[in-house]
Amino acid sequence: MNKNINIQCPICLNSELRYLHTINVSAWAIIGQNLERQEKEFKLHECVHCKHVMCIGDYSEKTFDILYPENFKSVAIKKRPDIYDNIIEYNLSFLQDIPKLLLADFGGGEGDFINKLLTNNFFQKNIQSAIVYEKHPLTKKKNIKFIDLDFNNIKKSGSIISEFNYAFCIHTLEHLINPREFLNFLFKKNKNNFYLYLEVPSNELIDIKNSVTLIYPQHIQYFSLKNLFFLTSSIGFELIKAECEETEGVPRIKCLIRKDNRANISIKEYLNNKDDLRNYITKMVLSGLSQRKISLWGVGNELYEIIKNHEGIKKAIISEDILLIDSKLAGKYLYGTKIYSPKELVGKISKIIITPMELPTIRSIIRDAVRIGFPSEIIVDPYTLYRKEIL
Ligand SMILES: [Zn+2]
Numbered sequence: 001m002n003k004n005i006n007i008q009c010p011i012c013l014n015s016e017l018r019y020l021h022t023i024n025v026s027a028w029a030i031i032g033q034n035l036e037r038q039e040k041e042f043k044l045h046e047c048v049h050c051k052h053v054m055c056i057g058d059y060s061e062k063t064f065d066i067l068y069p070e071n072f073k074s075v076a077i078k079k080r081p082d083i084y085d086n087i088i089e090y091n092l093s094f095l096q097d098i099p100k101l102l103l104a105d106f107g108g109g110e111g112d113f114i115n116k117l118l119t120n121n122f123f124q125k126n127i128q129s130a131i132v133y134e135k136h137p138l139t140k141k142k143n144i145k146f147i148d149l150d151f152n153n154i155k156k157s158g159s160i161i162s163e164f165n166y167a168f169c170i171h172t173l174e175h176l177i178n179p180r181e182f183l184n185f186l187f188k189k190n191k192n193n194f195y196l197y198l199e200v201p202s203n204e205l206i207d208i209k210n211s212v213t214l215i216y217p218q219h220i221q222y223f224s225l226k227n228l229f230f231l232t233s234s235i236g237f238e239l240i241k242a243e244c245e246e247t248e249g250v251p252r253i254k255c256l257i258r259k260d261n262r263a264n265i266s267i268k269e270y271l272n273n274k275d276d277l278r279n280y281i282t283k284m285v286l287s288g289l290s291q292r293k294i295s296l297w298g299v300g301n302e303l304y305e306i307i308k309n310h311e312g313i314k315k316a317i318i319s320e321d322i323l324l325i326d327s328k329l330a331g332k333y334l335y336g337t338k339i340y341s342p343k344e345l346v347g348k349i350s351k352i353i354i355t356p357m358e359l360p361t362i363r364s365i366i367r368d369a370v371r372i373g374f375p376s377e378i379i380v381d382p383y384t385l386y387r388k389e390i391l
Contacts, residue, residue: 007056009047010180011227017045020053023217027066038066042217050230053203053222059152059177067218083247084116087170090254091197092122094240095166097367099376101127104164106186107151107172108132111144118143131162152177154185161189170199174221184235187259195258196237200228202244202251225253232257260359281353281382282309288351289316295323297365298355299339306355323349327368346373353380 008015021044029038042057057063088095095101101123105114111132118130133149150157151172167186173179186196203222215222223231225244233239237257244253285306288294296303303324307313316322318335323345330341352374354365362381369379 007045007054009050009052009054010178010221011052011231012047012050014047014049016048017054017056018048020044020046021215023055023215025067025217029066040066040217044215044222050227051224052227055217055220055222057217059220064152081116083250083252084113086247087113087168087197087199087254088116088120091166091195091256094195094256095123095126098165099126101130101166102162102164103127103130104133104161104167105131106133106149106167106169107175108134108168108170110134110137111141111146113168113170114144115141129162131164133161151175151182154182158185158189161186163192164190165192165194167194167196169196171201173198174200174219174223177220179221180231180235183232183237187235187237190259193258193260195240195256198228198232198253198255198257200253202253204244204251223253225255228253228255277383277386278305278309280386281355282306282313284380284382284385285316285322285353286310286312288353289321292350293321293323294351294353295325295340295345295349296355297325297342297352297369298361299324299326299329299334300356302355302357325352342369342372342374349378351378351380353382357383 007017009017023042023044024039025042026037026039028035030036040057040063042055044053045056046053095117103114103117105111108114109132114130114132118124118127129145131145131147133147133151135150136148137146147160147162149160173182176182200221200223201219203224225242229239229242232255236259238260240256240258242253242255244251246252281302285294285296289312296306307317313322314335317324317337320337324334324337324339325342325345326339327342329339330344332339352369354362356362356365362383366376366379366381370376
């Protein structure tokens with residue numbers, strides 16, 4: 001066992017590492033007129049606690065110049081366009097859900113993947129911007145914006161990252177000295193909610209001791225699905241879905257995560273804010289009433305609390321200035337006023353305020369509403385607006 005105080009496991013932050021294997025690489029360096037062979041030694045280690053495998057060595061700028069000569073390309077992915085199609089399919093329903101996509105591709109190479117997204121019929125009309133972040137990009141496609149980003153120096157160079165709401169990081173994280181610092185930076189730097197699709201080689205699908213093809217010092221981190229999940233969730237990301245699979249010889253961990261401000265609010269904060277939140281919704285309903293007929297979607301606990309909060313709400317329900325929508329309770333009556341099914345009101349109302357507070361319920365209401373035919377602009381999720389104001 002090697003107790004190395006300088007090097008921490010990026011997953012569990014412990015410093016007890018076990019030596020596994022030595023990797024030697026060499027490359028020509030041109031010194032004056034002469035070629036000189038430069039040799040470097042790297043050592044694979046495994047974290048004693050979480051079993052994460054990492055490569056330890058002199059990862060200085062000079063070493064990176066040796067490891068990434070000008071003509072270096074990520075061969076494993078570039079030669080397999082099927083993987084890009086598969087990634088788009090994996091993300092498709094989430095991409096389609098966002099009306100104004102601000103895309104970012106971290107480590108997007110020459111922009112091949114972004115280019116593929118830009119020509120996809122299913123959501124290309126939704127794309128507002130698309131940026132490829134790459135360290136010293138070489139060939140730049142003309143229709144794509146490239147930004148030079150030093151991933152291993154993210155605290156210094158990260159200020160150039162623009163706002164995004166859907167990001168990709170495909171076979172990049174394993175090349176970073178400190179993947180935790182990078183993900184943490186993205187999480188904190190971007191104040192909005194966003195999706196992040198991560199893909200890395202799967203440590204579980206390659207034989208770490210016998211495989212030669214995927215073990216080289218360019219790959220500093222060797223992830224398992226469990227450890228990738230632990231890393232992202234300990235930063236605060238919410239896991240949407242993840243799976244391992246091999247595509248044309250590439251062992252892949254596919255993982256879609258999300259930063260969701262509401263998912264990270266603690267129960268204590270929530271309880272402190274609950275009254276404020278109800279007052280906020282009550283005010284929103286009352287001010288909406290003065291302008292037009294509105295409807296409240298969801299006849300449940302939250303509606304009951306809002307009604308208790310202000311007598312004007314009950315009056316407006318009785319006078320049908322507020323229409324109530326609920327798929328399950330449709331056809332029943334509250335205070336003598338009919339509860340509508342969503343379909344009955346398509347085209348007849350100009351504002352829908354969602355009342356349930358649970359995130360999955362809110363999402364499914366929005367999805368149903370749009371599917372049935374309500375324009376998304378008239379659907380108001382007061383909880384998101386409220387969080388935006390207080391966070
Ligand atoms: Zn560890």
